[in-house]
Amino acid sequence: MSETRLDKSLATALNGHGTISIRVVVLEKGMAPSRAAGKADEAPIDAAPDELLPDTDKRPTSTFLEEPKRGRQCCVFLINGQRQHAWDNQFIIRDLELKYLRNRMIVIVDCDGLKPEAIANLMQGSRHQFFEGNVYFDLESRVLLTLKGDPDLRRLEEEAEDDISSLEAGDEAVKAALDQLIEAHHEAASHISVGENQPGGEKHSGPTSGDDTQEVVVQDESNVGFSASAPVLAIRPELTTIRLRPNDWRRFLIYPKPESAWKTLENMTITFDPPVKELQVTRTTQLVGEEVALKFVEPDDFEEDEYPIETTVRSTAMFKDAPEPRLLEKRVIVNRRKQHQPKPPMPLEDDPTFLKVTSRQPIKIVIGGPDVHVKLRWNGKDELVTGDPPKWNFRVACESPSVEPLFFLTRPVEGRFELLIQAAPGLNPGEQIKFDIEAIGPGKSLPTAFLADVAEAPSARRISSKLSSGAQRRPPYDLRYVKRENWGDETCWGQAWTSNDSGSFDEPTLKTPLTIFINQDMDLLNSYRDSLISRKMAETTIQQRINRYTAHVAFHLYQMYRKKKETESAAEESPDAPSDEQMRDEIQRVARTLLKLMEVSQ
Amino acid sequence: MAHAIKATSSLDIEALLAQLPIAPEDEYIYDEDNPEMGWQRGKFHWMPVGRERGNAGRIKQANQPVNPIAERAINGMEALIEMARQHELLLRPSVPAPSSPRDAVQRYFHLPPLEQLPKLDSSDRSKQVRAQARELARQLRVRLIFDKATREFAVGIEDDGIGQTPLSIHRTLLSLGSTTKADKWYLIGVFGQGGSSAYAVSKYSWLVSRRAPDLLNGEGDGVGWTVIKHVFPKGRRDDYFAYLAASPDGRVPFANAADADIAKIGHGTRFVHIGYDFGRGGSAITRQLYTALNHVLYNPVLPLELYVGSTMAVVYGNGYRLSSLGQTRSTTAPVLDKVFPPQPVGSRESQ
Numbered sequence: 001m002s003e004t005r006l007d008k009s010l011a012t013a014l015n016g017h018g019t020i021s022i023r024v025v026v027l028e029k030g031m032a033p034s035r036a037a038g039k040a041d042e043a044p045i046d047a048a049p050d051e052l053l054p055d056t057d058k059r060p061t062s063t064f065l066e067e068p069k070r071g072r073q074c075c076v077f078l079i080n081g082q083r084q085h086a087w088d089n090q091f092i093i094r095d096l097e098l099k100y101l102r103n104r105m106i107v108i109v110d111c112d113g114l115k116p117e118a119i120a121n122l123m124q125g126s127r128h129q130f131f132e133g134n135v136y137f138d139l140e141s142r143v144l145l146t147l148k149g150d151p152d153l154r155r156l157e158e159e160a161e162d163d164i165s166s167l168e169a170g171d172e173a174v175k176a177a178l179d180q181l182i183e184a185h186h187e188a189a190s191h192i193s194v195g196e197n198q199p200g201g202e203k204h205s206g207p208t209s210g211d212d213t214q215e216v217v218v219q220d221e222s223n224v225g226f227s228a229s230a231p232v233l234a235i236r237p238e239l240t241t242i243r244l245r246p247n248d249w250r251r252f253l254i255y256p257k258p259e260s261a262w263k264t265l266e267n268m269t270i271t272f273d274p275p276v277k278e279l280q281v282t283r284t285t286q287l288v289g290e291e292v293a294l295k296f297v298e299p300d301d302f303e304e305d306e307y308p309i310e311t312t313v314r315s316t317a318m319f320k321d322a323p324e325p326r327l328l329e330k331r332v333i334v335n336r337r338k339q340h341q342p343k344p345p346m347p348l349e350d351d352p353t354f355l356k357v358t359s360r361q362p363i364k365i366v367i368g369g370p371d372v373h374v375k376l377r378w379n380g381k382d383e384l385v386t387g388d389p390p391k392w393n394f395r396v397a398c399e400s401p402s403v404e405p406l407f408f409l410t411r412p413v414e415g416r417f418e419l420l421i422q423a424a425p426g427l428n429p430g431e432q433i434k435f436d437i438e439a440i441g442p443g444k445s446l447p448t449a450f451l452a453d454v455a456e457a458p459s460a461r462r463i464s465s466k467l468s469s470g471a472q473r474r475p476p477y478d479l480r481y482v483k484r485e486n487w488g489d490e491t492c493w494g495q496a497w498t499s500n501d502s503g504s505f506d507e508p509t510l511k512t513p514l515t516i517f518i519n520q521d522m523d524l525l526n527s528y529r530d531s532l533i534s535r536k537m538a539e540t541t542i543q544q545r546i547n548r549y550t551a552h553v554a555f556h557l558y559q560m561y562r563k564k565k566e567t568e569s570a571a572e573e574s575p576d577a578p579s580d581e582q583m584r585d586e587i588q589r590v591a592r593t594l595l596k597l598m599e600v601s602q
Numbered sequence: 603m604a605h606a607i608k609a610t611s612s613l614d615i616e617a618l619l620a621q622l623p624i625a626p627e628d629e630y631i632y633d634e635d636n637p638e639m640g641w642q643r644g645k646f647h648w649m650p651v652g653r654e655r656g657n658a659g660r661i662k663q664a665n666q667p668v669n670p671i672a673e674r675a676i677n678g679m680e681a682l683i684e685m686a687r688q689h690e691l692l693l694r695p696s697v698p699a700p701s702s703p704r705d706a707v708q709r710y711f712h713l714p715p716l717e718q719l720p721k722l723d724s725s726d727r728s729k730q731v732r733a734q735a736r737e738l739a740r741q742l743r744v745r746l747i748f749d750k751a752t753r754e755f756a757v758g759i760e761d762d763g764i765g766q767t768p769l770s771i772h773r774t775l776l777s778l779g780s781t782t783k784a785d786k787w788y789l790i791g792v793f794g795q796g797g798s799s800a801y802a803v804s805k806y807s808w809l810v811s812r813r814a815p816d817l818l819n820g821e822g823d824g825v826g827w828t829v830i831k832h833v834f835p836k837g838r839r840d841d842y843f844a845y846l847a848a849s850p851d852g853r854v855p856f857a858n859a860a861d862a863d864i865a866k867i868g869h870g871t872r873f874v875h876i877g878y879d880f881g882r883g884g885s886a887i888t889r890q891l892y893t894a895l896n897h898v899l900y901n902p903v904l905p906l907e908l909y910v911g912s913t914m915a916v917v918y919g920n921g922y923r924l925s926s927l928g929q930t931r932s933t934t935a936p937v938l939d940k941v942f943p944p945q946p947v948g949s950r951e952s953q
Binding site for chain 1: 663666668672676702703716790890900901919920923924927935936938939940943946948
């Protein structure tokens, strides 16, 4: 059994290289100056009145970095407060796997606690960077292991992914692209329509060409994403990650491909690993599959520290004449609402009454993995343990069947603090370690405890992604975005919108121009966004691709309107004039083709 | 000297040097075993910095233009700390030295790490601490000067610290590889080489230094001064950095206390590096220097004032700036600002 007390960890390191202190700061997204060209005199919003300003870009960290481009030196190592070494944001992307925090995150490692001989080993006469020897290796490992498992950073990364999943088409960019398409293809436009098979002309290019796209779509459509022999299990919509908000239902269909195989289903199970007790699951058999609905029911006393909650939904099915089971796995993430109402701050007392673990349990220590951060909370005032001398102390005791891991307590901030546990080598998989934590004050103690399961490092897994709703930006003068919640407000070719519709148009009237509608909640479009996120594409790249898709669909609708008008003007009640139903099918086909092409072209 | 302390361009320095009796650099080859050999009486001579002919390897250490400025600023902080320490010893000779630079700053200037300043409460005590920090910044100044005629930058670093007597400048400010700081854990650098790298990125440098009057230790008051330049000896590959010496033992020219008072030179040290090479960034440095210095001096033990032209800002470091976010209406607090407890470094096996 070993014990630790608040900030007494220095004593544990006397036989190593000494200690380091780590501070991590994540800036608010969009906090940084957004400076347009030609407005170089505008100050960033965090500038003091007398501050001398650098050339900056839009990255939140830009005014804090010596070399903002490429995020250089966003992780600094200090000795006596002076930067002696730095890493760029590749460390955040590759090592911490926090790509969407790369332009908002700054890490400061204070090395003053290292022993003189360790500092002497690191420091070079040039002072340009540390010597990358044994001490450096240990230093690097400690920084990575401390930060990699940090739940706050993970939560922020998940929130950033959420933001991207609802990336909207940028009006100005889409309109610019649409204008360009209309201008560039004016001659070609009339050649592209339902049933037409005329050459589009030399100027015509892009994925809206009827002949080319039709062939690719037909070839690709039944195979993309599935390589196993039929039948296989699939999910509709095509999600890679299922994202849940507290208390909202999320529905999806698990079905076989080909759907006809559903008749030969013998049994299907759905499990969650790890189980999430607050998760409500309903299963409803449909004609060609099973609809699964998930809802995370947030208890009244739920601790937000537990978010994000991650599990895996695993569906296993057996089909007649298919000897092996068919498996479908999807990652499920439950995260708090982005614009949630923060709970009122907990009153902190001079005479605290409780101490509890607020991290999601069971706690898992992965051998060789990053440090485990166990969140704790009490209702004592911070100064009770940070005063000089402190009136209260925390004591941590550990009972381990094998090796006792190192652990440290952070200082409480507004009653919240963490126990960091280092996943030391020597632990055995399957072991269970008991941690007893006690707050000890004048004539009183507040105990709590938890069990930590020791597990082996996971093997390589398929990484997934997410789905979320589409979105809409400010209404353009002739281009409107339609979201799922607005499907009832507008009509699509005179009928209700569905998740298969990509867009429609309303003809101009005396008071309104031609209005083009784009469905931002089309299933395939959402799936496409998911696939981009799962590949960790940059935000700007995702935005560009969504814009490109939107512009091309809008362009095609524009052409369809022109073709319709031409046909109508050529002959009243022309049998060649496309019906609304035909145009609806056509634009769905175009959108599907476009998305498939964009996927393939990646 | 009066001319020297106004020089901010190569033309200024070259005009000054033309007026001085200086032995041509190729007529005096410094020999550390016999420095008087070839010495011409009544003339100044170019003597290798550190009195080491092969000093270029030690001085050419900068890979980024801003680093030497930061090193010089660190030297200035040390001068302020050392003055406080020597004053303490005058009053209480047996008091143990501070254990670290931060310990010294806490003891002598009552300052916490600067990144903690924005987090202090609004009590009078906290206001006093912040005011103290601001006041201390006035004692260390970095100036970026642009000469329009020559289109050159000059960087000046001035401190109101302990300074050096004229007789000791060549053994302290102009030394290389030797140190008077080895047992002083409350100082930052050891060998004093970091600041010397500024010579390599400048066409000329000059310095003046005057010891604090109550810390002369029996030496006479006065101002030592010199000019430093890069020497390329004819027919040789061993370029070196040399300063203007007044005697074969390496002492620098000096002016007496009366002249120093007339020139309004107080105690402390002033380095000016002329023709400073900021690379292809050019004039962008006028906007970038603030950020760059805050980044290199991320959480300095003492603050400083930065003057760019007529604009001034206090450099407290990025640690301070990050802690300041959200403290005013015009800024947004970080979504996360987390400090981990001290973490032991080294594998369990190695412990």
